[in-house]
Amino acid sequence: MEHKDFSAIPWHGIPRKEIEWYPKVIEESCIGCGLCFLTCGRDVYDFDFEHRKPVVARPYNCMVGCNTCGMICLQDAIEFPSLGALRKIIKKHKVIARSKKKLKEKEAKERK
Numbered sequence: 447m448e449h450k451d452f453s454a455i456p457w458h459g460i461p462r463k464e465i466e467w468y469p470k471v472i473e474e475s476c477i478g479c480g481l482c483f484l485t486c487g488r489d490v491y492d493f494d495f496e497h498r499k500p501v502v503a504r505p506y507n508c509m510v511g512c513n514t515c516g517m518i519c520l521q522d523a524i525e526f527p528s529l530g531a532l533r534k535i536i537k538k539h540k541v542i543a544r545s546k547k548k549l550k551e552k553e554a555k556e557r558k
C-alpha cells in the first residue's frame with residue numbers, strides 16, 4: 447500500500463523533521479479500537495492487526511499543533527508534547543514573524 451508523505455513539506459518555512467511534534471501511543475492504555483488510525487487524515491498511523499495496536503509509522507506526517515487523535519481517544523492513550531512545549535517551538539523558530547510576513551504578502555496579492 448502506498449502511503450502519503452508530508453514529511454518533506456516545511457512548516458512555516460521550518461523543515462518538518464526539526465519539529466518534534468507527533469503522537470505517542472501508551473500501549474498499556476490502548477484498547478485497539480482503531481479510532482485514531484481511522485481518523486487521521488495525514489496517514490501517520492499504521493495498524494498492527496495482529497497485536498491490535500496503532501503504530502505511529504510516519505510521525506513527521508503529523509500536522510504541527512494537531513492533537514485530534516489524542517482528543518478522541520477515550521482511553522487517553524495518546525500523548526503529545528505539552529502546550530508549553532508547542533509554544534516554545536513556535537517562539538524558537540520565530541513562527542509569528544514568519545506568519546506576519548506571509549500575511550502581508552497575501553494581503554498585497556489580494557489588493558492587486
Ligand code: SF4
Nearest residue numbers: 476477479480482519
Ligand atoms: S483511539 Fe486510543 S484506544 Fe483506540 S486504538 Fe487509538 S490509541 Fe488505542
Ligand code: SF4
Nearest residue numbers: 486490508509512515
Ligand atoms: S494529531 Fe492530527 S495529524 Fe497528527 S496523528 Fe493525530 S489526527 Fe493525525
